[in-house]
Amino acid sequence: MAIRTILTQEDPALSKLCHPVTQFDSKLADLLDDLKETLAQANGMGLAAPQVGILRRVAIVVLEDESFLEMVNPEILAQEGEQTGWEGCLSLPGMWGSVKRPDWVKIRAQDRNGQWFEMEGTDMTARCFCHEISHLDGHMYTELTDRLYTAEELDEILANEGDQEKQVKRERRGRRR
Numbered sequence: 001m002a003i004r005t006i007l008t009q010e011d012p013a014l015s016k017l018c019h020p021v022t023q024f025d026s027k028l029a030d031l032l033d034d035l036k037e038t039l040a041q042a043n044g045m046g047l048a049a050p051q052v053g054i055l056r057r058v059a060i061v062v063l064e065d066e067s068f069l070e071m072v073n074p075e076i077l078a079q080e081g082e083q084t085g086w087e088g089c090l091s092l093p094g095m096w097g098s099v100k101r102p103d104w105v106k107i108r109a110q111d112r113n114g115q116w117f118e119m120e121g122t123d124m125t126a127r128c129f130c131h132e133i134s135h136l137d138g139h140m141y142t143e144l145t146d147r148l149y150t151a152e153e154l155d156e157i158l159a160n161e162g163d164q165e166k167q168v169k170r171e172r173r174g175r176r177r
């Protein structure tokens with residue numbers, strides 16, 4: 001396994017349409033392992049292959065129980081509701097935006113062996129599914145927000161919100177994808 005370099009927003013790889021995975025081989029397994037290691041080291045919530053320069057439909061998200069979900073050729077099957085929340089991206093360090101996403105999302109994807117599975121996610125997980133799958137289509141969350149905030153600005157806004165529950169949420173929301 002190896003830590004890969006996370007590309008930043010200026011890199012053309014981040015605006016490209018990624019190709020479906022057709023070979024479920026050791027190269028794919030290595031990529032998934034590297035994405036996991038890179039994501040863990042960055043303490044992020046999700047990471048997509050184009051963020052490390054690989055234009056394939058592969059992404060990882062961190063689930064509520066902190067386990068990693070590997071998604072190969074993921075697609076959104078259904079979505080419902082609406083949530084607005086803070087979003088950041090490992091490819092845009094130090095910036096945050098308020099982004100509207102569905103509150104419930106159902107996806108299907110393949111695992112590293114090519115087996116299809118379906119999964120539902122709410123709240124942060126739904127947000128992560130949308131954020132990562134958008135990366136595979138060459139889109140960044142910045143397209144969905146009016147303005148970006150620095151970490152200092154976000155801290156100030158969240159501090160004013162106060163209560164304990166929001167502080168806990170803030171810790172999760174403060175992690176990038």
Ligand SMILES: [Zn+2]
Nearest residue numbers: 089090091177
């Ligand atoms: Zn991202």
